[in-house]
Amino acid sequence: MKKNLFILILLSPFLLFSQNNTGEIHGNFESNLQSYRDDPTIGATAAEEVILHNAYLNILYTKGNFTGGLRFESYLNALMDYDPKYKGNGIPYRFATYYSDGLEVTVGNYYEQFGSGIIFRTYEDKGLGVDNAMDGVRLKYSPISGLYLKSFIGQSRTYFEYSEGIVRGVDAEFNVNEALKIEGKTSYILGGSFVSRFQKDNNPKFNLPENVGSMATRLNIMHGGFSYYGEYAHKINDPIGSFSFDENNYATGRAIVNNLTYSQKGLGVTFESHFVDHMEFRSERAKEKEFIINYIPTLSKQHTYTLLALYPCATQPEGEFGFNTNIFYKIPKNTLLGGKYGTNLNLNFARTNSIEGGTSYLDDSSSHTSRPLKSIFIKNETLYFSDFNLEINKKINKKVKLNLVVAKQKYNKDILEGKTIGEYGIVSSTIAIADISYKIKKGHTIRLELQEMISIDDATAENHADGDWHMILAEYTISPNWFFAIQDMYNYGNYNEEKQLHYVNTSVGFLKGANRFAIGYGKKRAGIFCVGGVCKEVPSSNGFSLNISSSF
Amino acid sequence: MKNKIILSICMSVLFISFSFSQDKTLPSVKVKDLKNKMINIQSVENDGNPIVISFWATWCKPCKKELNTIAEVYEDWQDDTGVKLIAISIDDSRSASKVKPYVNASGWEYDIYIDSNRELSRAMGVSTVPHTFLLDGNGIIVWEHKGYIDGDEDELLEQIEHISK
Known part of the structure; x- marks a missing residue:
């Protein structure tokens, strides 16, 4: 009896802490496996490993105002449409955040965006293989209602490494109506940001600026159904390469964004425009696009x-x-x-x-x-x-x-x-x-997609593009669990008769609650795959694929 | 005695893991409403009635199919179950300005928020859209579903009816 009491006493804190007091642990998992075999007709090559595999597991722990998390990533070896520099296993993403009286402190990795992202945005898109998470410290503070301040310092991620350049930034956003408690038909939001990169000048020939700054101001006005968003960005001289042996580029960059939208019930109109000149911003000078830390939609x-x-x-x-x-x-x-x-x-x-x-x-x-x-x-x-x-x-x-x-x-x-x-x-x-x-x-439900493309080449060009295409897709779905699909892309109008090929693909998927399984088999054509303003080249392939995604 | 200690440690661990794996609630993350005002997603409420949270994007066909299908019967759902639907767009700055015109043109009566750098998506384990969550009257996530195929709205309604009783 005494012993039982002892156990009970030992357990009591956990009994009290159970429910929400102990916090919550959640996460999600994704696994993408693909086999590759030779198919000279479409230019697909086999993988030495036969199968390639990418996987991720995110884990988040939250208790009250504290959140901590990490992501395990595994590339054994990376899928062919990924850069082979993604190699091996690791925990390249981990962070801790707490929130206290309007101040939010994050240490470790974080993703951040200032304004529309034109001078600074870090984000991840697993489909594109983009992940330029920062590693460092970020603060967010809201001293009064309607005023939002952000600052950060860190190095950006490329594959499993971090940039040599150190990036620092501040951003302020002021919601006039919220701060001054104005209830009116018209509302105003102002914002401004500054981002700077430090990288040592090791160039023996040119005198390179070690600190390069980029700044932007923005304005958002809303009136009834109208909304206007404008942003102006300016980047000071950021030499990213030499013109010739003894000449370097010291140009400044700038961008102007104007968006106007109108909407009412049943109708919506948008007009967006931008002017961009020399606005690519990287965490290290003269590096590839994987080092880009801004986003121009x-x-x-x-x-x-x-x-x-x-x-x-x-x-x-x-x-x-x-x-x-x-x-x-x-x-x-x-x-x-x-x-x-x-x-x-x-x-x-x-x-x-x-x-x-x-x-x-x-x-x-x-x-x-x-x-x-x-x-x-x-x-x-x-x-x-x-x-x-x-x-x-x-x-x-x-x-x-x-x-x-x-x-x-x-x-x-x-x-x-x-x-x-x-x-x-x-x-x-x-x-x-x-x-x-x-x-x-x-x-x-049965769904049918019929697609047709008639394509005319440039008469003055040296080479032909791919010409005309048919595509047909048939899908059968059984809610809430199953889908079956088959598609054929046929490049019937290719100028090169040998390339008038069919690309047939089949897939079967099973969805239940928070889990999704999909199996595919077939040929994929080489092409450019884009999301947002970012694209990647995907090689042609022939093989079997298995995708699993799950969350808890 | 030693066995008992080991047992109690084991049970403690079991209890910890039980309490961890229990209720899933909304994280404390800020999103913007259609007036670009920041709100904490934890502050959403529906007088103790169920809430559906659906992640979508203007470029996502199945998402729009799901939300347009529900839009036709949304009034009936609200009358019968008191449910509220919150649609969270993950459109980034390429397409975020189209969210309000699209929503208004389609005549959706949902509460709309924008999660443009995916902070909320990450916190809720959303890797692809659509991804739909159902919260009971106490704000606990009782059901979730990835993807949308025609007819999935019937299962969602069944789940809502199940908890709104």
């Missing part, structure tokens, strides 16, 4: 249908003017065009081109000026990308849903893929897509 619609995203736009941070405009409209229910459920329309037009006067990256002489306003009207500028598309989404009846897209795209393959000028020129494509889903019975 791409001005085009982010497509998810395969053929619409075959030739994706990517921001040219060294010099670009672009705009992107959208109209979202819902034709009301019970009208001739709206039908019983209404019809959703999205009209989109986006275009990017080079800047008038040329980029400062190539010319930093004092007489050189790039001109934002003149860049708007294409005269001497080079077109980088344009996309004009209409999407119609309609529920026909209780069983049938329809999504239709038509698009006209122009894609400067030389510029956007870093080829020699004149190699491919501008590829012009017309794309049409029909996506139909039919509900067979409760929980059972």
